Amino acid sequence: MNYLTKCLCILVVVPFFFTLGHSETPATCSVVQGLPGLNGRDGRDGAFGPKGDPGERGERGILGPPGKVGPIGNPGVKGNTGVTGPTGNKGEKGEKGVGLPGGQGQKGEKGSPDVESIKKIMALESQIASLEKKWSWIKSVLLFHGVKEEVGGKVFVATARKENYAIAQNICKEVGGSLATPRNAEENSVLHGIISTKGVSSAALLDITDSQVEGTFTYSTGEKVIFTNWSTGQPDDYKNNEDCVNMYNNGFWNDVSCSSKHLVICEFQ
Numbered sequence: 001m002n003y004l005t006k007c008l009c010i011l012v013v014v015p016f017f018f019t020l021g022h023s024e025t026p027a028t029c030s031v032v033q034g035l036p037g038l039n040g041r042d043g044r045d046g047a048f049g050p051k052g053d054p055g056e057r058g059e060r061g062i063l064g065p066p067g068k069v070g071p072i073g074n075p076g077v078k079g080n081t082g083v084t085g086p087t088g089n090k091g092e093k094g095e096k097g098v099g100l101p102g103g104q105g106q107k108g109e110k111g112s113p114d115v116e117s118i119k120k121i122m123a124l125e126s127q128i129a130s131l132e133k134k135w136s137w138i139k140s141v142l143l144f145h146g147v148k149e150e151v152g153g154k155v156f157v158a159t160a161r162k163e164n165y166a167i168a169q170n171i172c173k174e175v176g177g178s179l180a181t182p183r184n185a186e187e188n189s190v191l192h193g194i195i196s197t198k199g200v201s202s203a204a205l206l207d208i209t210d211s212q213v214e215g216t217f218t219y220s221t222g223e224k225v226i227f228t229n230w231s232t233g234q235p236d237d238y239k240n241n242e243d244c245v246n247m248y249n250n251g252f253w254n255d256v257s258c259s260s261k262h263l264v265i266c267e268f269q
């Protein structure tokens, strides 16, 4: 019996069996035990069921890739002016620029003399005033005593006073001169001429001394004398107390005590 025959027998016998089973008189039928059939094919898919309830919210997924750049939006409303920021640091010094020469300026006003010129003028005015004073004094000396002699660039002026060396020096210094001091034979002769008019016993002090080093005569400036006209036997430093010098009315010199008083004759140059 092939497979198809077996299937047909089963389809015929089984319904018949059930029919007999419900009758009041059981029928008899020989039953032939067949072989088990093969598994049938899968049935058709059923209809779709109703939509289920939404599931619980899942965990946040990983950030996806950036999307495309969207279109440019409309410009926003202009904001308020912000607060002024702090002053920035000073920038570095720039390079020296090259400027164009400027135009010629306007003519300036007449200026005043500079300070140095004013000082020189004031100094000259002071000197002139001093010379005028000195000249006035000389004229008065000449007016009252009438004795003056000029030799080279030097002028000898005799006073009527007799003083010691220190006072005689001051008298002449106060009027801008110094004690008479012949530095050559010609000056010595001129001074001699003045003294000779004052009497045979007259003598005039000279601006010469050996008070620093005995026997070494110098002018009051400290310079060593360059001309002398000592009288015979002089200088003798009599009693070790003769450090000043005078001129006799014969024109010769003698060392004398500085405290002794003699004619005061000044010289100017």
Ligand SMILES: [Ca+2]
Binding pocket: 210, 214, 215, 237, 241, 242, 243, 244, 255
């Ligand atoms: Ca002496």
Ligand SMILES: [Ca+2]
Binding pocket: 234, 235, 236, 237, 238, 242, 254, 255, 256
């Ligand atoms: Ca002497």
